[in-house]
Amino acid sequence: MMIADTLADQGCEVVGPVATTRDALRLLDATPVDGATLDINLTHEEVLPVAEALDARRIRFVLVTGYDQENVLRRYRRWPMVQKPFTEASLVRGLTRALEG
Numbered sequence: 001m002m003i004a005d006t007l008a009d010q011g012c013e014v015v016g017p018v019a020t021t022r023d024a025l026r027l028l029d030a031t032p033v034d035g036a037t038l039d040i041n042l043t044h045e046e047v048l049p050v051a052e053a054l055d056a057r058r059i060r061f062v063l064v065t066g067y068d069q070e071n072v073l074r075r076y077r078r079w080p081m082v083q084k085p086f087t088e089a090s091l092v093r094g095l096t097r098a099l100e101g
Contacts, residue, residue, distance in 0.1 A: 036061035062098040
């Protein structure tokens with residue numbers, strides 16, 4: 001909930017969180033979004049389908065991960081990341097950079 005609370009405190013309208021890749025894709029189909037934060041491991045599922053769907057729709061997002069850059073799968077490295085553990089400020093900075101492109 002820290003992510004949702006932090007973003008709400010920054011004036012964002014939060015439309016989650018969701019716990020599965022399928023739920024994230026359904027939410028994306030049903031709800032217009034301007035940006036997103038994605039944990040690379042969403043309930044032990046890879047979030048790649050969600051990242052690709054956001055990318056295809058030109059919706060900017062940031063990946064949140066506990067993995068260091070060397071251990072992140074190569075296919076995720078093209079998108080901006082925020083490293084866990086993170087502070088509220090570093091999360092906001094990461095998402096702001098992603099949204100600004």
